[in-house]
Amino acid sequence: MKKPRKPRAPNTAPPVLAERRPRPRQKNSEIIYADLRAAISGLDLPPGTALSEQDLAQRYGVSRTPVREAILRLSEEGLVDVVPQSGTFVSRIRLSLVREAMMARRALEAATVRAATAQANPQYFAQLEINLTEQQRHADAGDIKAFHHADEAFHAAFAQIGKYPSLWTLIQQVKVHIDRYRWLTLPQQGRMLLVVQEHGAIVAAMSRGDADTAVALMDEHLSKLKPDMEAFRTLWPHYFIEDLDEADLS
Template sequence: MFKLIELNISEPVNQQVYRALRRAIITCQVLPGVLLSEKEISSQFNVSRQPVREAFIKLAEAGLVKILPQRGTFVTKISIKKVIDGQFIREAVECAIIKRVAQEITESDLVLLDKNLAEQIDANKRKDIRSFLEKDDEFHQIIMNVIDCPMAWETVENIKAMMDRVRYLTLEDISPPEDLVKQHKKIVMALKKHDPEMAALALHEHLSTILQTINIVSQQRNDWFVD
């Protein structure tokens, strides 16, 4: 069911299990309504049940699963309201951050962004949607790292969990990667000019795309969505 990971002894096991389960849900390896077995997952990852239980709690906080006492843990459907609310909060946080980034970004930071853009283009050429999604996340994380505020990315990552499921579902034809790459390039261009307002506007245009695409995909996959 899940892509197995090689556990890293330098990082808490529950966090590694959480990330693996989060990735599996977001990339549709596990469908809405599926019952997650604590016993099976602990066996699959060769860990005790405790880190799996802790991962379930964190997934529930992100809205990806629902824990029902005496019944089990189920993958949730995608809440349209939570996606819209998450987009609003994410944009408020990231647009505030990118204005500061535009003033503080260095040449080495820009080199990382250019490298990331090239990797996005390569993932798109290979039609590797999962890899593209990872590079998209990395793009935003590189920008946030400029101001050295790890809590900012942790907050955004938790907020956008439900959004990421929509992003994955729309990448093939509703919101193709080449369009997102163009949006990313506009953001980088603004950062290279050290223009806070231009950067915030480019980011706003990028992040607001989901408000249009969710209407299309929720009609195509009605049984995946609620409210």
């Protein structure tokens, strides 16, 4: 396993937040919320990082009101803790939320895979194969961020092919807690290559019109993270809130 990433110093802006200015025709709070959410889910802002309303307001060139609105939304999602008299911090990863998100995602992606298998044609399969090639290239290069983006596009394609694109929006809302945990697993030696193999098996089953096998393979693929919870909470104990019994981790 590769050496874990060094936690970012408190109040240090990740690259995604540096020198950011609001884009036109969007509320400032929406821009700040989206940026912070992406930085938190991608561990550019690790669990426990302090967030300063004043610093964020200065960085975006806005008043503190849209910053508070963004932080409130993140707090409602369980991504930020607002502690009276202490400050605002990126929430630690609750294992119970990860487990619940995994269950919800497995159910939703089973539906998109089944629908995509029924709708897929050679053109769609060609697109999926191109994506698999991209995943393989990024895995070979060890480019975790690029691999993550290709992986996201792969899963999103099933909802699009199956003609349920809004399901991917729902999945994205559900899986934010999984994403934070998953970023810790990708640097594992051989992890990305294993994901590519599992993705390829799913596409192969779909190409045969075998929806049951494709769904089963997707469920197995998405369930792979759960057995690793115990190992990763030991490696990064300060990143997690252990609110599950030992039996619930298996």
